[in-house]
């Protein structure tokens with residue numbers, strides 16, 4: 168089968184690698200250039216979205232910030248999964264919050280701001296401290312403000328007002344959640360309504376960007392997350408891999424955000440799960456049976472940010488795998504990731520301690536938690 172992916176980044180690349188053994192052939196639509204490219208080489212292999220859609224059996228997406236006209240053309244083809252509505256939910260925090268309420272899953276209290284009067288109502292209704300997020304376009308902590316003290320409201324309002332000059336934009340004010348940790352659940356749902364979720368993953372962020380993801384073994388929390396995942400996926404009539412990010416507050420889960428696609432916090436599944444998230448996404452959208460999401464060995468994923476080389480010694484470490492994305496180096500850019508696996512948890516900790524000593528301390532600050540030096 169032929170699958171066209173909207174977006175030509177690392178997620179399309181890893182779908183291509185995972186699809187090849189199943190004879191699933193992936194082409195990518197580079198939304199910025201409007202070109203059809205090979206997801207591994209970025210070679211230009213065609214023009215025209217309509218042509219590419221006509222040649223594909225299935226259309227899917229690797230990100231949610233896609234222009235409306237592109238979404239409409241894909242939706243009208245009848246081949247688009249998880250479909251326009253799911254992508255719009257992932258790309259607009261207002262729609263996302265409304266969906267979470269409809270699915271009756273817990274999330275942080277919020278108030279939508281379009282005007283200064285709304286901002287004052289938000290301060291009254293949501294309370295301080297609060298987190299303010301642009302409804303459109305923000306990710307990895309970008310397009311966000313924190314308000315702790317009423318005296319700072321005027322200052323923040325000036326910045327938000329500039330954003331709101333775009334009539335499509337809004338700000339979603341959210342109650343600040345004093346979470347213990349951030350976790351996410353990645354799972355797949357197929358057209359028959361079958362759901363398969365991976366183990367809940369604990370995520371560590373540095374400056375708002377994911378740096379480490381590790382599956383955790385907590386059956387109570389896993390059950391709660393699975394129930395919330397199923398409610399959300401059913402409400403969306405979702406087909407494909409979906410990721411839900413949660414705040415864990417004393418064993419209670421609150422949804423932070425949804426990603427209607429394969430997700431960075433699911434990259435560990437390439438070495439740690441029976442079937443990786445990329446293959447399961449393709450299986451779901453191509454109408455194939457879902458693969459087992461069972462953890463086969465404890466694995467930690469380490470993001471490589473802004474670096475395009477790593478010490479060769481990494482490859483000598485048993486269970487250590489490097490996944491480069493073939494991108495030009497830029498400060499802070501996601502360039503690749505490392506998956507490190509072991510037979511059991513204590514051995515994984517031992518390997519992470521070895522890695523912490525091999526990796527550059529400035530480039531991998533989150534690894535210092537494992538260092539035994």
Ligand code: AMP
Nearest residue numbers: 275298306307308341342343344375424
């Ligand atoms: P987001 O882009 O919504 O995932 O936010 C980026 C990061 O900001 C999250 O990973 C959290 O660490 C933090 N954050 C977002 N929303 C809240 C909130 N309501 N309360 C506390 N921290 C938050």
